[in-house]
Amino acid sequence: MATDVVVAVLMIGGALMSLAAGIGLARFPDLLSRMHAATKPQVLGLLLFLLALAVENGTWLLVPVLVLCWVFQLLTSPVSAHMVGRAGYRTRHLRRDLLTLDELDDVVARAAAGEAEAHESPQPDPAAGTPAIGGPVPVDPAVVDPAAPRAPGGTGRRARRDRA
Amino acid sequence: MSRQRIPLITELPLVVWLVLVWGALWQDFGVGNLAFGAILAYVVVNFFYLPPVELTGRFNVLWLIPFLGRFFLKLVTASAEVFWLALTRGSRLRNAVVAVTLRSHSDFLVTATGHAISLIPGSLVLEVDRSTSTLYLHCLNVASADDAAAIRRDVRATEAWLIRIMGSRDDLAALRAEGVRR
Amino acid sequence: MTVVMYVVGGILAVALAFALFRAVRGPSILDRVLALDVVLAIIGAALVVNMVANRHLDNLVLLVTISLIGFIGSVTVARFVTDRK
Incomplete structure (x- = not known):
C-alpha cells in the first residue's frame, strides 16, 4: 500500500513535468524560451518516472538499467539543447525585444567586422598557426575539430572555425 | 593508420x-x-577510434556527494520554477544572454560546467568561446543586471564545485588562491 | 491505483496536445523539432506508465533506446538549419 502511494506520487510528479513542457511550449513567446520549457523539465520528469518503476518493481537488478537510461538522457539532452539553441540564435529565431541583456551580440558584431577585414586581404591570417599542422590550413571545420592539437596561436584558427 | x-x-x-x-x-x-x-x-x-578525452587525473568523491545533492535540489526547484513561469507569466517573459568567463581553460571542465548548467532549467549554453573559456548562456526570466550578476556568480560557483571534484591541480590552486568564496 | 493511472494518462494526453499544437503551429522548423522532442519524451513517459500499470518490463529496451538516440533528430535538424543559413 505504501509503495502504491509512493508510485502514484512519483508518477503524477513526472506527468506534471511533461505538462510543464507542454504548457511552456504552447505559451512562451520565442524559440529559446520554449526550449527551456521543452528540454529541461523532462530530465526531472524521466527521473521521477524511472523511480516510480523501480519502486513498483522492487528489484535491485533493475536499478543499473534505469540509472543508465537516465545517464544517457543527462548526456544527450544538453547536447541537443545547445545545438538547437545555437542554430536558433544564429538564424535569428529569437525576439530581441524580449532580451534585457545580450552580451553575445556585440561579440558577434566584432567577429563579423573581423571577417570582413579578413576577406579584403587575400593572405591567410598570420595567427592561423599553419606550422603546427604543416601543409595547408584545413578549411573544413570537421578536419580542424577536436583531434587537432591546440596550437599556441590557436585563437586565429579558432575564430575562423567559429565563422564557418 | x-x-x-x-x-x-x-x-x-x-x-x-x-x-x-x-x-x-x-x-x-x-x-x-x-x-x-x-x-x-x-x-x-x-x-572505433575517438580522440582521447584528457582527464585531469584527479577525482574527489567527497566533494561529489554534496555536489550531487546541490544539483538535485536545483533541478527540482528550477523545474518547479519553469512550470510556475509557464503557468503565470506566459508570454510576458524577459530573458537575457549572459556571458560568463570561467576560470579553467581545460576543455573537459568547460564542457562539464556547460553540461551541468544546461541540465538545470532556466539556463542554456548558446555559444562557447574556447580560447577565453567564456560561456554564453541564455537565461529565462532575467529582468535586471542584478539577476544577471546572480547567474554569473551561480555558474562560477558550479565551476568551483567541479574543479574541487575533478579539476587539475593548477585550477585547484588558483581556486584556493582566490580565497574561500562560495 | 487505476484512478492514478487515468489521472497520469490524462495529464500526459493534455501535455501531448500542447506539444502537438506547437508542432503544427510552430513558425520555424526548430520549433517543430523541439515540439517533436517533447512528444518523444511523453511517449517515453507513457511507456513507463504502461509498464507500471501492467506490471511487466518489456518496454525497458525501448526506453533506453529513446533516451540514447532521441537527440539525434534535433541535432541533425539544427546542423542542417545552421549550415544553410
Whole structure:
C-alpha cells in the first residue's frame, strides 16, 4: 500500500513535468524560451518516472538499467539543447525585444567586422598557426575539430572555425 | 593508420564505463558476462577510434556527494520554477544572454560546467568561446543586471564545485588562491 | 491505483496536445523539432506508465533506446538549419 502511494506520487510528479513542457511550449513567446520549457523539465520528469518503476518493481537488478537510461538522457539532452539553441540564435529565431541583456551580440558584431577585414586581404591570417599542422590550413571545420592539437596561436584558427 | 597509440591508462575509464553499460543492459553482472563485455569494450575502443578525452587525473568523491545533492535540489526547484513561469507569466517573459568567463581553460571542465548548467532549467549554453573559456548562456526570466550578476556568480560557483571534484591541480590552486568564496 | 493511472494518462494526453499544437503551429522548423522532442519524451513517459500499470518490463529496451538516440533528430535538424543559413 505504501509503495502504491509512493508510485502514484512519483508518477503524477513526472506527468506534471511533461505538462510543464507542454504548457511552456504552447505559451512562451520565442524559440529559446520554449526550449527551456521543452528540454529541461523532462530530465526531472524521466527521473521521477524511472523511480516510480523501480519502486513498483522492487528489484535491485533493475536499478543499473534505469540509472543508465537516465545517464544517457543527462548526456544527450544538453547536447541537443545547445545545438538547437545555437542554430536558433544564429538564424535569428529569437525576439530581441524580449532580451534585457545580450552580451553575445556585440561579440558577434566584432567577429563579423573581423571577417570582413579578413576577406579584403587575400593572405591567410598570420595567427592561423599553419606550422603546427604543416601543409595547408584545413578549411573544413570537421578536419580542424577536436583531434587537432591546440596550437599556441590557436585563437586565429579558432575564430575562423567559429565563422564557418 | 597513422594515429598515435593511446596508452591503456588513458582509455581505461572509457573501457570501464563500456563494461558497466554492457552489464546494465543485460541486467547481469556475473563474471563471465563482464569478461565478455570487457573484450568487446577493448575491441570497440581500439577499432572505433575517438580522440582521447584528457582527464585531469584527479577525482574527489567527497566533494561529489554534496555536489550531487546541490544539483538535485536545483533541478527540482528550477523545474518547479519553469512550470510556475509557464503557468503565470506566459508570454510576458524577459530573458537575457549572459556571458560568463570561467576560470579553467581545460576543455573537459568547460564542457562539464556547460553540461551541468544546461541540465538545470532556466539556463542554456548558446555559444562557447574556447580560447577565453567564456560561456554564453541564455537565461529565462532575467529582468535586471542584478539577476544577471546572480547567474554569473551561480555558474562560477558550479565551476568551483567541479574543479574541487575533478579539476587539475593548477585550477585547484588558483581556486584556493582566490580565497574561500562560495 | 487505476484512478492514478487515468489521472497520469490524462495529464500526459493534455501535455501531448500542447506539444502537438506547437508542432503544427510552430513558425520555424526548430520549433517543430523541439515540439517533436517533447512528444518523444511523453511517449517515453507513457511507456513507463504502461509498464507500471501492467506490471511487466518489456518496454525497458525501448526506453533506453529513446533516451540514447532521441537527440539525434534535433541535432541533425539544427546542423542542417545552421549550415544553410
